[in-house]
Amino acid sequence: MQKIEAIIREDNFNPIKIALEEKGFISMTVSDVMGRGKQKGIALKWRAAEHRIEFLPKKKIELVVEDNDLQTVLDIICKTGKTGNIGDGKIFVMPIAEVIRIRTGDKGTEAL
Amino acid sequence: MQKIEAIIREDNFNPIKIALEEKGFISMTVSDVMGRGKQKGIALKWRAAEHRIEFLPKKKIELVVEDNDLQTVLDIICKTGKTGNIGDGKIFVMPIAEVIRIRTGDKGTEAL
Amino acid sequence: MQKIEAIIREDNFNPIKIALEEKGFISMTVSDVMGRGKQKGIALKWRAAEHRIEFLPKKKIELVVEDNDLQTVLDIICKTGKTGNIGDGKIFVMPIAEVIRIRTGDKGTEAL
Amino acid sequence: MQINNGDNAWLLISSALVMLMTPGLALFYGGMVRRKNMLSTIMMSFMALGLIGVLWVLYGYSLSFGKDFGGVIGGLNFIGLKNVGQEPSTIYATTVPHLTFMIFQGMFAIITVALITGAVVERMKFSAILVFSIIWFTIVYCPIAHWVWGGGWLTNLGALDFAGGNVVHINAGMSALALAILLGPRKGYKNGANMGPANVPFIIIGASLLWFGWFGFNAGSALTSSGLASNAFVATNISAATAALCWMLLNWFYYRPTVSGIATGAVAGLVAITPAAGFIKPIMGIPIGIGASIICFYIMRLRNKTRIDESLDVWAIHGIGGTWGALATGIFANISVNSAGVNGLINGNPILVGKQLLSIIVIWIYSFGMTWIIGKLIDITIGLRVSETEEIIGLDISQHGESI
Amino acid sequence: MQINNGDNAWLLISSALVMLMTPGLALFYGGMVRRKNMLSTIMMSFMALGLIGVLWVLYGYSLSFGKDFGGVIGGLNFIGLKNVGQEPSTIYATTVPHLTFMIFQGMFAIITVALITGAVVERMKFSAILVFSIIWFTIVYCPIAHWVWGGGWLTNLGALDFAGGNVVHINAGMSALALAILLGPRKGYKNGANMGPANVPFIIIGASLLWFGWFGFNAGSALTSSGLASNAFVATNISAATAALCWMLLNWFYYRPTVSGIATGAVAGLVAITPAAGFIKPIMGIPIGIGASIICFYIMRLRNKTRIDESLDVWAIHGIGGTWGALATGIFANISVNSAGVNGLINGNPILVGKQLLSIIVIWIYSFGMTWIIGKLIDITIGLRVSETEEIIGLDISQHGESI
Amino acid sequence: MQINNGDNAWLLISSALVMLMTPGLALFYGGMVRRKNMLSTIMMSFMALGLIGVLWVLYGYSLSFGKDFGGVIGGLNFIGLKNVGQEPSTIYATTVPHLTFMIFQGMFAIITVALITGAVVERMKFSAILVFSIIWFTIVYCPIAHWVWGGGWLTNLGALDFAGGNVVHINAGMSALALAILLGPRKGYKNGANMGPANVPFIIIGASLLWFGWFGFNAGSALTSSGLASNAFVATNISAATAALCWMLLNWFYYRPTVSGIATGAVAGLVAITPAAGFIKPIMGIPIGIGASIICFYIMRLRNKTRIDESLDVWAIHGIGGTWGALATGIFANISVNSAGVNGLINGNPILVGKQLLSIIVIWIYSFGMTWIIGKLIDITIGLRVSETEEIIGLDISQHGESI
Numbered sequence A, B, C: 001m002q003k004i005e006a007i008i009r010e011d012n013f014n015p016i017k018i019a020l021e022e023k024g025f026i027s028m029t030v031s032d033v034m035g036r037g038k039q040k041g042i043a044l045k046w047r048a049a050e051h052r053i054e055f056l057p058k059k060k061i062e063l064v065v066e067d068n069d070l071q072t073v074l075d076i077i078c079k080t081g082k083t084g085n086i087g088d089g090k091i092f093v094m095p096i097a098e099v100i101r102i103r104t105g106d107k108g109t110e111a112l
Numbered sequence D, E, F: 001m002q003i004n005n006g007d008n009a010w011l012l013i014s015s016a017l018v019m020l021m022t023p024g025l026a027l028f029y030g031g032m033v034r035r036k037n038m039l040s041t042i043m044m045s046f047m048a049l050g051l052i053g054v055l056w057v058l059y060g061y062s063l064s065f066g067k068d069f070g071g072v073i074g075g076l077n078f079i080g081l082k083n084v085g086q087e088p089s090t091i092y093a094t095t096v097p098h099l100t101f102m103i104f105q106g107m108f109a110i111i112t113v114a115l116i117t118g119a120v121v122e123r124m125k126f127s128a129i130l131v132f133s134i135i136w137f138t139i140v141y142c143p144i145a146h147w148v149w150g151g152g153w154l155t156n157l158g159a160l161d162f163a164g165g166n167v168v169h170i171n172a173g174m175s176a177l178a179l180a181i182l183l184g185p186r187k188g189y190k191n192g193a194n195m196g197p198a199n200v201p202f203i204i205i206g207a208s209l210l211w212f213g214w215f216g217f218n219a220g221s222a223l224t225s226s227g228l229a230s231n232a233f234v235a236t237n238i239s240a241a242t243a244a245l246c247w248m249l250l251n252w253f254y255y256r257p258t259v260s261g262i263a264t265g266a267v268a269g270l271v272a273i274t275p276a277a278g279f280i281k282p283i284m285g286i287p288i289g290i291g292a293s294i295i296c297f298y299i300m301r302l303r304n305k306t307r308i309d310e311s312l313d314v315w316a317i318h319g320i321g322g323t324w325g326a327l328a329t330g331i332f333a334n335i336s337v338n339s340a341g342v343n344g345l346i347n348g349n350p351i352l353v354g355k356q357l358l359s360i361i362v363i364w365i366y367s368f369g370m371t372w373i374i375g376k377l378i379d380i381t382i383g384l385r386v387s388e389t390e391e392i393i394g395l396d397i398s399q400h401g402e403s404i
């Protein structure tokens, strides 16, 4: 099993969610993060002084999937989440040793 | 070492925390996330139009433990976090390559 | 490639960010978390009743780097994030299987 | 009588101030619950602005202030605002338009209903709250308002209630207690779940709007912008300030001076001064405020030791705080302040304490008993409480389909 | 004439209340947009306090209420507050200082400009908003205010507008519609992006401050603290309460009783009663409120089915709600309430409906048309809309360099 | 004299408005600090409502407005509100109950203490703040209030201060500066830590409540609801609007038009007009507002270049803004506005500028010096500052055991 962490634009979250849904990927965990890519963000000013808020709000999607489904999900996110402008985000994939469903105690693929 | 990520109900957080404490697992990191499981969440309506917020608030617990302690911790979370209703949540386990305590520079088991 | 997750003090975030920037590590993802270390936090009271909020606000930095850069980044965080008092935080390192840039579809080191 | 434009300006703005207390309460309560129930808690107060706002003009004012029937209830002569016009009433507030007096009183009815909801947050069905509010308003609030202010039997008894200690606070507090007992505790209450406040700044914004609005509540109850209004205004501020300070110190003695604590203290002081504000020397706001703080603080701790989940302590603050205020009126009343009043205990008239006590007991019993009956009836018909799943998901989503 | 201190107290506090409506609106709107545009939305309202606050005293008051020129526009006799002093005006509000009347009217101009911005949130350039506001205020607001209240041709026609149904609400609503069409929809609108509200509690705080301030808006428009003020005050509260309740039920019928819904309903009720409050029996607030709720609710649903992204439904609530209110004034007006009024349809004078209709049509056309022209001109000069990148990043950061 | 009900209505509501400024300030300040210190910052203001609210009636009013002793301090004749009743005073505000005047003045004392706390946020011990507030109130505020308004030596000198430019703003600003220097900068200040505002919408809510309440502050200071009140009301709004607009443009010139900037500008404009509002033609609010904006903006930038962490710029806005206002009063005063005033520089009386300058210098020295001494004493006894660990954890948890 693999865990996919995708850092995406807030506005792309809904379309990605729907695209995943259509292919049957419903379960996921989402959180609000602040991100900064190569472009170094934007400097801000407050009252008369300056302070830099270079980070822009992003959505982080976490999705654990079976190895077989990995490519499908990656493709969906890439396709739907692409606007072509800087800031579209990144996807990180990492191996998962175990998954457990708390309600039943099921493990592994069963638990997904 | 292993990292445990548990997505649980907000209301179960306190009991789980206490149960872990009793067994000596005190250190952890917690965050607010929104989650959706197989049941597809709930559709919402705003003023006269419709908009779906299908995600429900969940707590995410992150806990890095020694390999030996893994099973104990998983059992505690499963037992305490179980209500038997849909939405109890999931636990993901993944391997950790290294841990460092910033204050001292200690590494590995030392740093936990 | 490795993913670094550092849980740090909110006030140390800015210096760490700047120190990383100077060495060319600009991209990162940041989120607000609540953390509790060995010191067990602080108990709180509300109106006339008691309730414990033992968790203190922390910043979580996520940074995916090439294997070569790992040590450099760890050193920077340790050095800049150290005050010597309890609560300085921890760093966790875990292996990443794949990175994709959504905008271009680039994979691996290319995508960083 | 002639309309006095100064009085009318004061009563109109006082009405607006009292109106603002209901949203203030919505925030005060909304900040204290868990995130998943914040909107539902806000809604419980806000709906009263709509619901009671309409019922009051349809029949509530008439039942409360209409022609007296046997000291028990008002008649139907003001139904649908019939005979309530721009001319002053000949009985009530004779220097302002009758409409002004009517709407000023209406704002009290609204906030009283909203106050009760603090006891039932995080678990009561919204439909049940609406039905409860309609019935309770009709057969509990209106009669009591009539007894105390509308020429009913408590008026004639000689018990003093300047701005609604009985009608609003004791009444709401006892009803809250009854409902909380009927409903039972929130899932997870005293069982590990963190019931801490979701948004402390909202608590302070709410308390501030309450304090601000209370100047209309109490000083407006002079019904003119005379010296009596000033007396009530000053007494109100003194009691609120004293109680806030005193609660802060108590809080500190046991733990820390919390923001939610000082806000709660201020509200306790405001409650306690309400029946007294226009019958006592303003400086007596100091003992009244100190009493309010100490009594409510310890009662709240006591309540907290029980299994009764009277969630936001409406009973402790409004019920008990109001009871203290009514007694304090009996103790400190001074006829030199208000010729329509009488002297109290410390001015040589212990009998007033007895009258106050009697009126307190009546309200305790009537409010608690009637609320219990209404609540029971609703419970066995449409049900009082949301389902367990709905409670777990939170009332914002389950009852209102919305989240913050 | 002599200054009446009661009247002046009422008008001054009413002015303060109306001032508070603009920050109230800022929160009402700010809560409804996405997190990344909340500050920019707040700023759009708040800037009106500064910009229009200054322009009003420089020339706006004079153009609106100065010596009439051919029924079309006011003269320059009050420019820079010349001849506007502590003495009462001989024409307007003759029992309070001329300065009081001037500033009370100024608060209306401020909020009208702020209202429009609800249509353009999340995509209009801040510089374009400033330029638009200056021009629109000068050639749309001031003339209309003059026509209706300043002795212009609509005054003489005999159309009734007690507190600004035409001047404020229809005017703002139609202008909002024109601007929204010119600007085009937000990126992602009806295309997957979640446009849900960022902060529902802010919506309720905003609506509460609007309700509170509206007492000054409507009851202050009596220009004295007389029985007429009380009449308007009560009518206002009844309509708001009724419409809130009614919207809640409609919402429930289709889905759930939402907090944002009840807040919107209250505002619709407040809008609709505005032109009528001082010409009708207060109890008529009930049919007016019901009408407001039903009409605005369905119009909003309709609008939502189109591609027109009139984002926060200024047109549906203020434009259509105001239109209903103007017609309702024609239907329910009753000369016994206000000797300066006339009877309406149900009191045997159908002709008033015709006059109301005429004034509505005039404002619809003038506001929409002029706004379209001004908007077009700005579009082809400095541009109306932010760049795509700026829109994606959000206006808070791109326009104001700040984030919540 | 006879009570004028219109005047009393106006003064009572003005007192309520000024009371609301303190919670407004709590939000204005609370929004500007870091998340971990938001509650503590709010608490610093809110506690003044309790603490000073009590001290004022106990002895503060007497020290400030009691029978004059040698021009320096008031006597004890009003201690515990003795001789302060429903009858008008024979000296102050002779058309309203003495109690009204007393409480109106009390609200000024409360907000002045709250204002100072902006300088010490995020690092001063709560206990030290309480002790400081008690002493400072007694030996700094009360004497100055007496000198300026209570028949003391500055009254007799002929310096003008309509609504508290000296007593409230310069006084608070200079004291803030002294305390900030004594305390030293926050940990991490100018050293990487992000000190950005936690909640910009709170800043705007706070500023809006301040603006709203300031109508009571300035127009209430006319002490009647006369033409003079209207004059002050309008001048206040003009200056606030002008300064908000002007600050926005300055902000834009260097960077972007920020929301926190426009809010700050409005407050600067309100501060500057305070001493002048009842002595100048309202339109002079324009130059005064422009001056306030430009002066405070650049002073704030300057201060920011130093190592003095006067955290929320109380000195720059209130100290310097108030100083400008006092000078501006000397420049623009016009006896035709207020027969109790005099002409200023542009009306041919340059000597007034001199008197204003003298009173400014006195307050600068007295406030700064006394605050320094009090602060030093506290520092060497109980300590001014929290421990480093407490500062890192944040004052919400360490001082108040609570978090937002």
Ligand SMILES: Nc1ncnc2c1ncn2[C@@H]1O[C@H](COP(=O)(O)OP(=O)(O)O)[C@@H](O)[C@H]1O
Residues within 6 Å of the ligand: A007, A034, A035, A036, A037, A038, A039, A058, A085, A086, A087, A088, A089, A090, C027, C028, C029, C030, C062, C063, C064, C065, C101, C102, C103, C112
């Ligand atoms: N090396 C990294 N480690 C962690 N997060 C990253 C990294 N690179 C990018 N991100 C996240 O991805 C987001 C988008 O990256 P960005 O460089 O702006 O977009 P793009 O890849 O389209 O150029 C960033 O805001 C940040 O949250």
Ligand SMILES: Nc1ncnc2c1ncn2[C@@H]1O[C@H](COP(=O)(O)OP(=O)(O)O)[C@@H](O)[C@H]1O
Residues within 6 Å of the ligand: A027, A028, A029, A030, A062, A063, A064, A065, A101, A102, A103, A112, B007, B034, B035, B036, B037, B038, B039, B058, B085, B086, B087, B088, B089, B090
């Ligand atoms: N495959 C997954 N990837 C990421 N998060 C998941 C996944 N499955 C479940 N979750 C998280 O776990 C939570 C609980 O899952 P849910 O299916 O509702 O409960 P249950 O497992 O009891 O049926 C979800 O809200 C979501 O946050």
Ligand SMILES: Nc1ncnc2c1ncn2[C@@H]1O[C@H](COP(=O)(O)OP(=O)(O)O)[C@@H](O)[C@H]1O
Residues within 6 Å of the ligand: B027, B028, B029, B030, B062, B063, B064, B065, B101, B102, B103, B112, C007, C034, C035, C036, C037, C038, C039, C058, C085, C086, C087, C088, C089, C090
């Ligand atoms: N085993 C762990 N698993 C997850 N998070 C941890 C763990 N240990 C520490 N943390 C995180 O690191 C933070 C700092 O740890 P703490 O023990 O307070 O500091 P220090 O390591 O300096 O003693 C904690 O607040 C928590 O968020």
